[in-house]
């Protein structure tokens with residue numbers, strides 16, 4: 001069943017549309033909390049929303065360090081800047097892992113099939129983060145299936161709890177907070193920039 005569209009959805013979709021000429025505008029920073037309780041940050045690609053839901057999709061490798069963090073603590077934060085419209089979205093929530101054991105394999109297959117060949121190939125590379133021992137030419141020996149996702153291919157779903165939207169255009173700046181209340185309804189509030 002389709003979720004009710006959150007009030008921040010059209011605002012984020014508008015930013016994506018107005019920045020569509022900039023491929024980099026689809027990258028954002030995704031922070032997790034490591035096993036020592038310290039923040040850990042990296043750049044990822046926005047892969048669209050899951051169907052009609054309010055969940056953001058990211059793809060990653062099940063062998064990557066961030067997966068250990070998420071298993072331990074699913075809390076996460078996104079920081080996303082759109083250069084053309086000069087607006088920042090700071091989004092907090094938690095992450096759900098769609099791996100090869102998850103019930104929604106249809107979605108995992110669809111996202112995999114839409115990946116470029118070079119993006120698919122990256123999932124055949126040796127264990128990320130380990131010391132480089134292999135000749136990099138050997139990284140390209142395996143050609144993954146076009147239709148069946150490789151076992152370490154994962155979708156991360158970002159479930160939002162709060163979104164802080166800062167617009168630098170205009171003086172003074174505009175800042176709007178969206179958050180879920182105790183009854184899981186979205187509240188929209190203007191706050192001081």
Ligand SMILES: Cc1cc2nc3c(=O)[nH]c(=O)nc-3n(C[C@H](O)[C@H](O)[C@H](O)COP(=O)(O)O)c2cc1C
Nearest residue numbers: 027040042043044045059060061064065066067129
């Ligand atoms: C522009 C850019 C886009 C990236 N996109 C992704 C991505 O979509 N998914 C991903 O797992 N890593 C992506 N990376 C690599 C991550 O930033 C990071 O190096 C990698 O995921 C390992 O992170 P971890 O050790 O914290 O798990 C991207 C890096 C850059 C520079």
